Amino acid sequence: xxxxxxxxSCGVASRRKAENLIKEGRISVNDKVIxxxxxxxxxxxxxxxxxxxxxxxENDEKIYILLNKPEGYIASVKDQFDRKSVLDxxxxxxxxxxxxxLDYETSGLLLLTNDGDLTYKLTHPKHxxxxxxxxxxxxxxxxxxxxxxxxxxxIDHYISAKAKIxxxxxxxxxxYSVCKVTIHEGHNRQVRKxxxxxxxxxxxxxxxxxxxxxxxxxxxxxxxxxxxxxxRYLKNIK
Ligand code: URA
Numbered sequence: 133x134x135x136x137x138x139x140x141s142c143g144v145a146s147r148r149k150a151e152n153l154i155k156e157g158r159i160s161v162n163d164k165v166i167x168x169x170x171x172x173x174x175x176x177x178x179x180x181x182x183x184x185x186x187x188x189x190e191n192d193e194k195i196y197i198l199l200n201k202p203e204g205y206i207a208s209v210k211d212q213f214d215r216k217s218v219l220d221x222x223x224x225x226x227x228x229x230x231x232x233x234l235d236y237e238t239s240g241l242l243l244l245t246n247d248g249d250l251t252y253k254l255t256h257p258k259h260x261x262x263x264x265x266x267x268x269x270x271x272x273x274x275x276x277x278x279x280x281x282x283x284x285x286x287i288d289h290y291i292s293a294k295a296k297i298x299x300x301x302x303x304x305x306x307x308y309s310v311c312k313v314t315i316h317e318g319h320n321r322q323v324r325k326x327x328x329x330x331x332x333x334x335x336x337x338x339x340x341x342x343x344x345x346x347x348x349x350x351x352x353x354x355x356x357x358x359x360x361x362x363x364r365y366l367k368n369i370k
Contacts, residue, residue, distance in 0.1 A: 135159070135171045138180060140248030142187040143227030147252045158183050190246065195226055196358040196366075197244040200350045207234040207242055218242060222355050231255060232318050240265070240339035241347050244355075250366060255318060259369055261343035264314045265323050269332035272302045272309050277330040285329045292326055293317055308335065343369065 133141075139150035139159065150159075157165050160181045161173055173180055180187055201207065205216045207230040218230060222244055231243040232255045245251060253259050273281075278299070284291045296314040303309070309332070313323055324334045340347050345362055358366075 133173055133175055135161070135166070135173055135180075136169065137248070138173050138175060138189070139182070139187065140252070141175075141189045142180075142182075143190045143229075143246045144182050144187055146229060146231075146255070147248055148255065149229075153182065160184075190227070193226075194247045194363075195224065195228055195245060196247065196250075196363050197222055197224075197228065197355050198345060198347075198350070198358055198362075199242045199244060199355040200347050200352050201234055201239055201242045202352050203237050203239045206236050218244065221353060233320065234339060235321060235324070235337070238337045238339065239352060240337075241342055241345065242339070243342065243345075243358075253369070254366065257317070260316045260318055261369060262314050262316050262341075263318070263339055264312065264341045266300070266338045266340055267311045267313055267323060267327060267334050268336040269309050269311055269327050269334055271307060271332045272304065273297075273299060273311070273330060273332050277332070281326060281330050285326055287319070287322070287325045287329060290319065292319075292322065295326065 135154065136147045136150040139145060139153065140147045145153060151169050153159050154167060154169055157167065159166055161171065162179055175189055199218060199222055201218055205218050207218050209219060210217050215236065226246055228244045228246045231245060231251045234242050254261065278297055281297045282295055284294060293316065298312050299309050300312050301310040315322060323337060327334050344365060350356060
């Protein structure tokens with residue numbers, strides 16, 4: 133089994149994050165630190181260690197959780213700043229990890245699972261599903277600005293793919309607007325950077341849906357297990 137898949141099957145990290153762990157020298161196989169991402173391991177006979185602790189493939193029960201993430205939580209395991217993590221909210225005795233990114237200051241829909249294959253698929257650029265956000269922004273976007281947002285903007289070192297944006301509400305006196313934005317990519321802080329680029333910095337950002345999954349009435353800080361139908365939907369995304 134390819135080493136990154138093995139690490140993901142142990143519930144340590146997604147396959148892509150597992151590759152970072154390898155590059156950082158945190159994985160050893162049979163007592164030897166490895167840096168080669170293409171190594172295969174024998175799940176029965178090889179011993180694999182993460183930060184010096186042996187890791188083993190977890191039994192196969194898969195868990196799929198939808199959380200309404202509050203602001204002020206990181207969507208990953210603890211970081212070096214000891215900030216609160218979404219895993220402090222979702223307390224279950226299985227190792228799960230978030231599917232993709234949601235910034236510390238962003239709230240809303242976040243999936244968590246121990247299904248490494250699904251995580252890999254949902255975060256792969258080839259499959260990335262539509263994600264819809266409600267953004268409160270400074271100012272009132274003009275038609276030209278909205279058009280350039282929709283057509284793609286130069287951000288960092290890429291040009292964003294076509295995206296959707298509508299202004300749901302504007303308040304001239306208070307000089308702010310509420311926009312509904314849909315993108316299918318998942319670059320770092322992408323919605324914030326796109327809105328900043330058209331001159332309307334984000335004051336508040338919330339993800340309300342991912343594909344056909346949505347927050348609906350789920351309160352901030354609450355989570356629920358996905359239904360079988362929802363899991364089937366995610367697995368069938370092409
Ligand atoms: N875009 C952002 O800017 N932040 C998020 O958390 C998600 C998408």
